Amino acid sequence: xxxxILELEEITVRKSETLLLDGISLTVSRNEFVGLIGPNGxxxxxxxxxxxxxxxxxxxxxxxxxxxxxxxxxxxxxxxxYVPQLFPLDPAFPINALEAVLTGLVGRLGLFRSxxxxxxxxxxxxxxxxxxxxxxxxxxxxxxxxxxxxVSLARAIIQQPEILLMDEPTxxxxxxxxxxVLNLIDEIHRRESLTILFVTHDFTMIPSAMKRAVLLxxxxxxxxxxxxxxxxxxxxxxxxxxxxxxxxxxxxRFVSYG
Amino acid sequence: xxxxxxxxxxxxxxxxxxxxCVLCGASCSLLSVFVVLMKMPLIGxxxxxxxxxxxxxxxxxxVNPFASGFVVCLLAAGILGPLxxxxxxxxxxxxxxxxxxxMGLAFLGMGILxxxxxxxxxxxxxSLLSLSGSDIRILTVITTLLVLFVALFxxxxxxxxxxxxxxxxxxxxxxxxxxxxLFLTGAVxxxxxxxxxxxxxxxxxxxxxxxxxxxxxxxxxxxxxxAAAGIGACVSGLFLSYIFDLPSGASVVLMATAIFxxxxxxxxxxxxxxxxxxxxxxxxxxx
Numbered sequence: 001x002x003x004x005i006l007e008l009e010e011i012t013v014r015k016s017e018t019l020l021l022d023g024i025s026l027t028v029s030r031n032e033f034v035g036l037i038g039p040n041g042x043x044x045x046x047x048x049x050x051x052x053x054x055x056x057x058x059x060x061x062x063x064x065x066x067x068x069x070x071x072x073x074x075x076x077x078x079x080x081x082y083v084p085q086l087f088p089l090d091p092a093f094p095i096n097a098l099e100a101v102l103t104g105l106v107g108r109l110g111l112f113r114s115x116x117x118x119x120x121x122x123x124x125x126x127x128x129x130x131x132x133x134x135x136x137x138x139x140x141x142x143x144x145x146x147x148x149x150x151v152s153l154a155r156a157i158i159q160q161p162e163i164l165l166m167d168e169p170t171x172x173x174x175x176x177x178x179x180x181v182l183n184l185i186d187e188i189h190r191r192e193s194l195t196i197l198f199v200t201h202d203f204t205m206i207p208s209a210m211k212r213a214v215l216l217x218x219x220x221x222x223x224x225x226x227x228x229x230x231x232x233x234x235x236x237x238x239x240x241x242x243x244x245x246x247x248x249x250x251x252x253r254f255v256s257y258g
Numbered sequence: 259x260x261x262x263x264x265x266x267x268x269x270x271x272x273x274x275x276x277x278x279c280v281l282c283g284a285s286c287s288l289l290s291v292f293v294v295l296m297k298m299p300l301i302g303x304x305x306x307x308x309x310x311x312x313x314x315x316x317x318x319x320x321v322n323p324f325a326s327g328f329v330v331c332l333l334a335a336g337i338l339g340p341l342x343x344x345x346x347x348x349x350x351x352x353x354x355x356x357x358x359x360x361m362g363l364a365f366l367g368m369g370i371l372x373x374x375x376x377x378x379x380x381x382x383x384x385s386l387l388s389l390s391g392s393d394i395r396i397l398t399v400i401t402t403l404l405v406l407f408v409a410l411f412x413x414x415x416x417x418x419x420x421x422x423x424x425x426x427x428x429x430x431x432x433x434x435x436x437x438x439x440l441f442l443t444g445a446v447x448x449x450x451x452x453x454x455x456x457x458x459x460x461x462x463x464x465x466x467x468x469x470x471x472x473x474x475x476x477x478x479x480x481x482x483x484x485a486a487a488g489i490g491a492c493v494s495g496l497f498l499s500y501i502f503d504l505p506s507g508a509s510v511v512l513m514a515t516a517i518f519x520x521x522x523x524x525x526x527x528x529x530x531x532x533x534x535x536x537x538x539x540x541x542x543x544x545x
Contacts, residue, residue: 052427074429082427092527093295094477095420103417107429114413139475159428 003030005163005195006051011059013046013219020046021057022219028197030162033189033209035227036199038216039240044199047216048165051197052082064162078108081161081194083152085168091141097151098123098136104155126154129191130184146177153184163195164188170205182207203231203246204253215239259501266500274394275386275506279492281394282453285401285446287466287488288408291481292439294467295419300353301338302443302463307360308334309447310456313381314367323381324396324448327456331444334360339440364456384455384507386496393452400449404442408481411435416477454492458507462488465514472518472525487517 006028013021021043028034036044049055051063053072061068063076081104095103101123102115109115115123127133130150135143140151149169156164166185170178182205189196189209198210206227213230215223217239223230231253233245245256266272293302312330313323334356341352368378380388408415417425418435425432443463450459466488470480495510522528 054423054426074431077427077429080427082424084421084424087421090471092471092475093420094471094475094480095416096475099416099477100420103413103420103424104428106413106417106425109413111414112410155424155428 004028005030005064006197007060007062008050009060011047011050011057011061013043013050013055013057020219021050023059024216024219024221026214026221026224028163028195030195031193033196033198033207033211035206035210035213035230036197036216037201037203037213037230037239039201041218042201042216043219044201044216045167046219048167048197048199051163052080052165053077074107078159079162081156081159081164083149083156083164083166083169086145086149086172089141089148091139093139093141095140096137097127097132097140097143097147100140100151101127101154101158104158108159123154123158126158127151129187130154144177145173146181149173149177149181150184153181153188157188157192161194163197166196166198168199168201170200170202175205178205185209203236204255206231206253262501263497271387271389272500274389274391275496276493277394278386278389278397278453279496279510280489281397281401282450282462283466283489283492284485285397285404286450286454286459286462287484288404288481289439289443289446290463290465290467290488291470291484292415292419292443292467293463294471295480298342299460299464300350300357301342301440303460304338304353304357304360305331305334305440305443306447306456306460306463307357307364309444309451309459310381311360311364311367313448313451313456314364314371314378317377317381318367318371323377323451324393327381327448327451328445330360331448332441335437335440335444339437380455381451382455382457383505384451384453384458386453386499386506389452393449397449397453400442400445404446407438407442412478419477454507454510458511461511461514462491465511465518466491469514469518469521472521472527475527487514487521491517 004027008024008026011021011024024047036047038044046055050057050061056070064079066076098120102119105115105119124133124136127136130153132147132150135147140148143151170181173181185207186209188194198207200206210227212225213227214221215230215235222239223235229235231246236244236246247254267276293299308331309327313327315330316323316326319326338353371378414430414435417430418432422432422436447459454462466484469487470483473483474480491514492510495513496506498504498513499506499509
């Protein structure tokens with residue numbers, strides 16, 4: 001009996017003539033926090049999209065012990081949360097922050113049932129945890145990037161997933177806001193006991209709860225192990241094909257370009 | 259002028275035209291909310307031309323133009339839906355090709371029509387004053403279906419309009435909602451060929467939604483404002499065309515533009531949106 005909730009074997013994704021993922025195998029256990037790290041074009045987002053059910057693939061994929069094919073069942077989707085990169089939203093789009101959080105509950109509520117007082121209270125509690133409760137009535141498109149990503153985290157958690165997939169959730173944010181969002185992600189991992197897969201190309205901004213890193217390069221897995229070894233100067237120099245050194249100061253990782 | 263209008267309203271064809279205007283305005287404007295918020299105007303224009311081409315085909319084959327227009331719309335929806343899900347091709351290019359192909363097909367059909375082309379021209383520009391009882395019945399059924407769809411699946415619709423991918427990831431049947439929308443677009447466009455026509459209907463598939471976008475952040479109000487703008491444009495356009503003896507379809511479209519322009523000028527959102535523009539930079543589209 002294993003507590004693995006995600007098992008990928010020889011996952012390959014090909015678009016036209018381009019090989020995006022080349023036989024990736026990966027097993028993730030319950031409550032693990034795993035980073036998928038690599039340069040642009042490494043296949044990180046493609047791998048996350050396979051796991052999220054957005055991308056057709058070849059190979060074997062078991063999620064919660066069930067074999068997954070191209071079509072994802074509703075029950076299975078409900079167990080997998082997704083936090084995307086900040087995406088463009090028309091500032092005039094008619095949705096406020098609270099309504100955006102509640103969209104995370106739509107699938108769980110099912111057809112013909114609207115969110116009531118209990119659901120709204122839950123959404124407000126999550127928004128309070130993310131420090132955006134005072135923005136509940138504000139149009140989402142008028143919030144800052146950091147505020148929108150906090151709303152996005154609350155939207156994903158209200159779904160009550162067992163795995164949370166995060167696709168560069170701190171990209172396009174300034175450093176202070178990145179750190180704030182990363183602290184919230186650490187808090188989510190601790191409070192909700194979630195399994196998290198976190199995609200990033202920015203190895204200086206890593207949540208402290210991440211203990212395992214998978215390095216990807218050109219669609220292939222090149223390392224799978226503890227995060228400190230993965231983010232050592234030697235490892236990153238090989239990955240980025242550029243001499244790099246890393247050092248830590250006050251719990252933050254810095255990089256020096258050789 | 260009031261007496262003139264009251265007298266006109268006692269005439270059955272005008273009564274039918276007014277009812278059709280309300281139904282056309284309501285159905286097209288509800289769809290315009292999706293077209294505007296999901297940024298799919300090319301899909302709207304392609305569907306309207308598919309209906310037009312199908313209806314011309316119907317005239318050629320001597321079958322009901324609504325039925326043939328609807329069938330071609332469904333075929334177009336069956337092609338456009340999967341196409342818009344593809345990530346390896348630019349849907350805009352294929353939509354552009356499809357739109358021009360359908361237009362070419364419609365004009366080819368009109369060119370080889372041996373009998374009078376008035377019927378085909380009516381499908382292009384619409385003819386509110388020559389609507390039959392069955393045209394009104396079809397329009398009523400389809401408008402009712404669309405209103406029910408919006409009312410019953412409001413929360414799913416909001417979720418899909420916000421982001422199809424996020425909706426899918428949280429267990430919303432987004433593909434079913436999206437395809438239902440495409441099919442309803444086909445049905446609404448086909449049913450309205452007789453009212454404002456296959457060319458001018460595109461204006462009503464965009465302008466009421468664009469009008470509401472200027473005025474509210476509340477999605478329920480958005481639907482209501484769009485419907486009011488669409489119905490207002492259709493009814494006022496009809497009366498203007500009656501009073502000044504103008505083509506009805508063109509009057510409706512010009513009134514829709516005037517309503518949009520008025521909303522744009524008084525828009526309370528435009529000023530506040532300037533501060534939100536920063537949020538849209540340096541971001542990746544996940545829709």
